[in-house]
Amino acid sequence: MARGINKVILVGNLGDDPETKYTQGGMAVTTIRLATTSVRKDRDGNTQERTEWHRVKLFGKLGEIAGEYLRKGRQVYIEGSIRYDKFTGQDGQERYITEIVADEMQMLGGPGGEGAGRGGEYRSERPARAPARQDAAPPRREAPPAKSAAFDDFADDDIPF
Amino acid sequence: MARGINKVILVGNLGDDPETKYTQGGMAVTTIRLATTSVRKDRDGNTQERTEWHRVKLFGKLGEIAGEYLRKGRQVYIEGSIRYDKFTGQDGQERYITEIVADEMQMLGGPGGEGAGRGGEYRSERPARAPARQDAAPPRREAPPAKSAAFDDFADDDIPF
Amino acid sequence: MARGINKVILVGNLGDDPETKYTQGGMAVTTIRLATTSVRKDRDGNTQERTEWHRVKLFGKLGEIAGEYLRKGRQVYIEGSIRYDKFTGQDGQERYITEIVADEMQMLGGPGGEGAGRGGEYRSERPARAPARQDAAPPRREAPPAKSAAFDDFADDDIPF
């Protein structure tokens, strides 16, 4: 049972094309970089911009869709959670990385969206247990788009409203 | 494929005990009323309060847990979506109702929480197809608490981080 | 001091052009209708769509900007809160209305966006006390776009990070 809420909502543009890798179990893991920019006036009245570059990871079906349809420049809505990781680099130094783990994605009508229609929302399917191991699993890009789960929550058709 | 985002986040206190009904298929549907209060100063500098009373519906396992653990006065976090419904009353008049359909619930450490520990987060399981019809399905309150889905999204244990 | 959280996040398309009115004090009040659509499979495996039509109100500068730049079909991000209102119609019947009061708005890159650039985020300025009453205040559409407040929170330039 989880304790606490860890929720992130981003609307930003991709700084580059997505990168997709696959686990040994064959699950897609796509990484995108998203920019969000805020603006302020400094004490001299000059406009100052600041851009945050978010590192967003998408797993499973969501990762496949992201890898297939997102492109550099595209505007996207992401909902997910923050994850702080620590690892040891090849130089023996400890390093820290912060990532947003997506569980929902919506392509918005931004630039770079040719070839993919203009929008569409996808939710993270909780990936089932990893399938039987397939060494260095091949892409299997033919996977169909995830079906949305949002409305499945009403799956009983005789709800007593 | 869904289009658009419809997301609600509430932290409020229950105005009354929850009410649980069951569909003919045996799915729990729990309704709670949540208060959120905002404050402002009017033009005369007097403090003005305004309370919104939200009607929140929880389905399936989430509805069972809510019915079992939530009580009047308890503070709760809800995440869900807005749903506007129209129906015809017994007097033939059209009526409108706005509800929040919950897909996540977190009991907070507020008052009224005796007997239930102090917290815990639950996510809406996408209810599977309705089970074989059981006329006027009995409660089956012995259902175990839903397992959280939040972390299940990492279900492949050899993720290439 | 407020108690509770009442937060709504929407990404949707306008069903019609915005409507702007002005208070006697000269404050703009713009209403837009936003569609969000979710999809589910029913028990027969057929795809079912459901669209919610949100009524969103934007006040002050935010209302002026919305009235000027938003148009039917345009995709927009809204952040705000839910407000339930009750009033008595001319027939003496009690009526209920649910509205989203916006405090942030971001135009997204959707269709219908000619003449307005492609995006831009705006926050609700807390409107100052109402200006001296101007009977049936004239539009004053020449108002400049609101400056974003997001980054103003760092207004002290010698922050000890």
Added chain:
Amino acid sequence: MARGINKVILVGNLGDDPETKYTQGGMAVTTIRLATTSVRKDRDGNTQERTEWHRVKLFGKLGEIAGEYLRKGRQVYIEGSIRYDKFTGQDGQERYITEIVADEMQMLGGPGGEGAGRGGEYRSERPARAPARQDAAPPRREAPPAKSAAFDDFADDDIPF
């Protein structure tokens, strides 16, 4: 004009008492550490927990209130944005830090809440220009609690609903 949305919502417990510093301009900057925990089942069916420790910064009035009322163990709601910072350590190494900059805070009914009532929500006032410099500004802890801004957005009392 900002572009994009960068929004974080947390409900968690403080891992330690808050730390408050002051800028040379006299603005409070309070840092708290918040834990959020998620749970999953691994492939062997064992329950795995994972806790994220968020570093949250609160500025100005919000920082003063946090420093005064929050304590280790207390449960709190935070809304803010993610900020990635890079700096050079004393060893000449580049380091990265991720922080949540709060613009809303709500004390929840969790443990550790003695002496401060049980709740209350506060919003970040956009801090005005820094006051005249006061070298190593003294705390001025007597500052009154920030007034909530949420409802101020309706400041014109003759709104044409």
Added chain:
DNA sequence: TTTT
């Protein structure tokens, strides 16, 4: 009434 939008959108895909």
Added chain:
DNA sequence: TTTT
């Protein structure tokens, strides 16, 4: 109808 809650809560502080």
